[in-house]
Amino acid sequence: MNPDWQPHPEKFEIFPWNRNFETGLEEIDEQHKVLVDILNRLAWHFASDASRVTSGHVLDELLSYAAYHFKSEEKIWQEALGESDMARNHHDAHQMFFAQIQTLKQSHGTEEERLSELFDYLTRWLAFHILESDRRMALTVKAVRGGLSLEEAREQVDSELSGSVSVLVNALLEIYAKLSSLTVQLLQEKMARHRAEVELDRLQRKR
Numbered sequence: 285m286n287p288d289w290q291p292h293p294e295k296f297e298i299f300p301w302n303r304n305f306e307t308g309l310e311e312i313d314e315q316h317k318v319l320v321d322i323l324n325r326l327a328w329h330f331a332s333d334a335s336r337v338t339s340g341h342v343l344d345e346l347l348s349y350a351a352y353h354f355k356s357e358e359k360i361w362q363e364a365l366g367e368s369d370m371a372r373n374h375h376d377a378h379q380m381f382f383a384q385i386q387t388l389k390q391s392h393g394t395e396e397e398r399l400s401e402l403f404d405y406l407t408r409w410l411a412f413h414i415l416e417s418d419r420r421m422a423l424t425v426k427a428v429r430g431g432l433s434l435e436e437a438r439e440q441v442d443s444e445l446s447g448s449v450s451v452l453v454n455a456l457l458e459i460y461a462k463l464s465s466l467t468v469q470l471l472q473e474k475m476a477r478h479r480a481e482v483e484l485d486r487l488q489r490k491r
Contacts, residue, residue, distance in 0.1 A: 299323055299407060305414050307422035315353045316414050322346045323410055330399055347385065354378040364425040368434060374421060381409065420445060
């Protein structure tokens, strides 16, 4: 885990962690938990209509930690898989993540629309990153460490993650996307109602 990271007191779990997200590689799993925590805080700031500067800082923190995480896990992949196309493709996918974030930040529309689109992408990306991409890499690494050749390991993992498992992952991605969107919307409404109640109480006290 990044030694500079410290937990945040506010807890809003739009993306609750559970053991089904574990890849079996402890270092990677601990880093994923940090990414999930930062995404949850970003959702909190967005939904509570906090300062956009504050939201921007949390997004910067997420991108900074993602860079640290990518570098850390790529070292693990390279040690086990060498310069294979699997390792290179994973590296390229990481670079595409940062490119997509920049594209979304500069997209047209209102600031709220851009943030909503960005948050939707981040939620889908993190679910896919954990459930499909890194899980596949981790299983392959464990198989290679267990004595299989890279080709044998890939065939074994492809077999494990094909069919019903692949369908389940895709279904979970859709569920997370829809639930996260609805949860943020509900929290925004709750925050707006709370602010209205506070303002009404203030006005009544003035009388």
